[in-house]
Amino acid sequence: MNPSTAQARVLVDELVRNGLRHAVVCPGSRNAPLSFALHEAAEAGRLTLHVRVDERSGGFLALGLAARSAVPTLVTCTSGTAAANLHPAVVEADRAGVPLVVLTADRPPELRAAGASQVIDQDRLYGPAVRLYDELSVAERRAGQVAYWRAQACRAWQAALGQGWAGPVHLNLPFREPLVPGGDADWPEPLDGRPGGARWTEVVAPGGAARVLRPTARRGLLLAAEGDARAAAAWAERHGWPLLAETGGAGFGGPNAISAGMWLLGVDEFLRRHRPDQVVCLGRPTVFRQVARLLADEGVEVLLVHRDTAGWPNPAHRVAQVGASLGEPTEPGDPAWLAAWQQAGKQAAVAVHAALDAENWPTGPHLARALVDALPPDALLVIGSSNPTRDVALAARARPDVRVLRNRGVAGIDGTVSTAVGATLAHGGPGYALLGDLTFLHDGNGLLIPPGEPRPDLAVVVFNDSGGGIFSLLEQGAAEHEAAFERVFGTPHDVDLAALCAAHRVPHTLAGDPDTLRAALRPAPGLRVVEVRGRRDGLRALHARLRSAVAAALA
The missing domain is CATH 3.40.50.970 (Thiamin diphosphate (ThDP)-binding fold, Pyr/PP domains)
Incomplete structure (x- = not known):
């Protein structure tokens, strides 16, 4: 077995052991070892393979698969502009917290130095947008590499999952020819992973409870931009807070959900009479200017629930507290406050739909x-x-x-x-x-x-x-x-x-x-x-x- 084939098969096997379900292949010559290894895994029923000829589309296909499943998806391509075309999907995955495993093939160092075709500098190609970057050493026909390959695959997988804040990882893989399988299965050491399909490296989550936010206001708003819609609706109903979502009524429900909430925030006179004491943002709001104005109001305290409690966003630079989850408030919401928002939401919705009908x-x-x-x-x-x-x-x-x-x-x-x-x-x-x-x-x-x-x-x-x-x-x-x-x-x-x-x-x-x-x-x-x-x-x-x-x- 040639070194490129051995390395690719081991990496794919270890990623499958970690939980890989979907892989996207963008065909090329230099990433042929990975393409063959992924095809073999798909034929064996170990994963679902998707093939796309356009790397930008392939990257976003992987993004969609990962965003909906919350499981890292692999995307691989050849070197040069192919790798550059994955960049838009990588930066979206970074800012949205979507787990991607990006495997770019590359020429080995001697071909890069010779000015070979399809060579660009792929070292840290995606800059700070990735949770982990590594270039694996060029595979050689010798013992002592399998443990390294498997350990790095586990490291990449865990980095993609993140500690509460998932994202993309990038492994750059310089392959030497031959790039296609050939010869017998002989290799200087066993290629097998751990018995029973276990991961090479199990990562135990660090101890300690994540910081929990506890709102203190009776007149607050829960503003949902990301996260679990059902959990947000349940929290709002349990504690008597109005719930406004960046998607309006799409995906959100419950008696406290104000589907016309974005309209209410745009009516200055209403907001003057119903200015909240606290706003709890679930994720990063990005759509409406009226939301940005509310969060910039010096009379409103802003709390942020965000999975990235190290690199969290700071709307209007006025976030007072950041936490990874939302806990019990110190006191229940004001029923009259909730009723006023519910009534206004109904009135606004009726008005919008009547006006739209006309x-x-x-x-x-x-x-x-x-x-x-x-x-x-x-x-x-x-x-x-x-x-x-x-x-x-x-x-x-x-x-x-x-x-x-x-x-x-x-x-x-x-x-x-x-x-x-x-x-x-x-x-x-x-x-x-x-x-x-x-x-x-x-x-x-x-x-x-x-x-x-x-x-x-x-x-x-x-x-x-x-x-x-x-x-x-x-x-x-x-x-x-x-x-x-x-x-x-x-x-x-x-x-x-x-x-x-x-x-x-x-x-x-x-x-x-x-x-x-x-x-x-x-x-x-x-x-x-x-x-x-x-x-x-x-x-x-x-x-x-x-x-x-x-x-x-x-x-």
Whole structure:
């Protein structure tokens, strides 16, 4: 057996022993030893293998698999630009706390020095975005290496899981030729791992209880940006706190969940009368400016529950306490305070939906509401960045029976189709994704699934308003910037999404009315795209009318 094959087989075996379930291979020559080893493990039923020709899509596929399963997923590629194309998925995994094991193949030192093809400096390629980096020594035909390979595989796995804060790890593997299996199975020492399939190194969790936060206010708000939605709803109900979520009613429920909470935070007069004494943030809020304003209020104490209690975020630099979990408050919430928020939430929701019903169909909020209403129980909803995540939070009705996933680590539009594919495969049930047209086009290669590869039961729902609608709601969308807006912010396109889908043999439906949309959203096997076309030139005015309707209802 040649050294590259031996090393790759041992690494894959040890990672499987640690719990590896899914692996993504991006084909290349230099990572051939890993590709062969992963294929053998898949054929033996030890893991599920996914193959993607585009490394960026492959990285986000792995991200989606890991985000939904909470188990590290492996992704491997060859050297050079292939490794660089994994970087967007790595930084998202870093900021979102998603466990990834990234194995990049490399040339051995003598080929790097010779200026060989496909060589870049891959040492610490992803910088501080990884929990662990190591370059393994080049495998040689001698005894004394198997323990080292297995120990490093265990180290990488545990680093990906983290101590409460998971994330990506990077092993750079310089392989010498031959890169394909050949010869007999002879090797200078046994390649076997520990008996009974045990890990080479078992890591015992460090002792000591993680810091628990105990709120002290009777008039508080629980603001959920990440984490376990059901646990948040149960805590809020048990202790009498209003619960507001960055996803509105999608994924959250219970009597204390205020699905119109983001609208309430945007009404200054209401907030002046109902300013909380404490806000407990579950995770890092990233979407709404009204949330940022609340957390910057000097009269509001901010507590943060975050798994990374060493590198925690600090909204408005005003976090008073950080803890890994949320414990019992020192006293129960004020019933009158809770009732006021519940009543206002109901009034705001009625006003929003009545105002939306009076608007011409379709708009982004129309589509978000219709999609969330149509989701089957226990469905997965992946929400794209920019307008879709806002539309769901502002227009969707309460659906606590669905699972929501968003790439909010760095909140980019990269790889969202591939993330949805991976997450749906890990979910094991029907999946839906709500994306804008630019997000969809940015990861068109996410539709490129080779024949025979696992395919999700996923409906990708695209609101196509021909460009960057989010900028219409920002400062750039003001009338005084009209001359420059369309070219450098609106970025219109005339891409035929149906033709793009046809090129990938992915079914496409153009939903031109609500009835067609409802029919297209019914659960169905396989990957499909549902397109709804709208306009963005009236988006700024639409949101102004919806805000006015909410403010009037609360006056």
